[in-house]
Amino acid sequence: MKFLAISGSARRASTNTAMLYALQSVAGSMLEISVYDRLGELPVFSPDLELDPPLAVSALAKAIAEADGLILASPEYIRSIPGGLKNAIDWLVSRNEVIGKPIVLAHASHRGNDMLHQLRIILATLSDRFNEDLFLRIPLMKLSPDEVAAHLSAPRHQEEMRRFLDDFANYCAPAVRLP
Incomplete structure (x- = not known):
């Protein structure tokens, strides 16, 4: 099973x-997770470019099409969705790759509940397979990179992340087409 994790x-x-x-x-051998951390490379959305999208947009759409499920993780900027993430969603909204995709x-x-509320509304509109009940929250704000690494490698958080991935894989399983 393949997941695309979008930052x-x-x-x-x-x-x-x-x-x-x-x-x-922490993904087991049955899961392949690709991390997409290049939102800054996407050009500003323009409906005029939708029929012949820029290469960076086509690459993101292809990665989404090839994934069995999407995991989105985002900060909150001034109580809202960051512009780069909103821009990516704007590029995807009229495409087929995300329709019916488990998210x-x-x-x-x-913190960040205002942004999460907005994002949940948008994702529920984007895909009927958005699951708002499956949610992973690990507070890392204001930690140094070394502290973040230590926090994420703690056994408690490793188990929490594995359980989240297992639950998501189980949720995605009915949507995965077997050969």
Whole structure:
């Protein structure tokens, strides 16, 4: 089973991106997780370019099409969705790759509920397979990169991440087409 984990942050030392890479590292042999941390490479959405999208948009759409499920992790910027993530969603909204795709959220902060509420509404509109009940939250805000790594490698969080991935894999299983 293949998951695409999309970071909603353009920041290099993003705690949300670090959490997605930690999920990748705890995935069992039955799961393949690719982390997409290049939202900053997407051009600003323009409906005029939808029929012949830029290469970066086509690459993201292809990665989504090849995934059995999507995991989104995003920070909150001024109580809202970061512009880069909203831009990516705008590029995807009229495409077929995300329709019916299982989607869940992860979050690396103890706060951000306003953004999460907005994102849940958008994702429920984007895909009828968005599961708001499957949610991973590990507070990492204001930790140094070394502290983030130590926190994510703690046995308690490793088990929490494995359980989240197992639950998501079980949720995705009915949607996966067997050969």
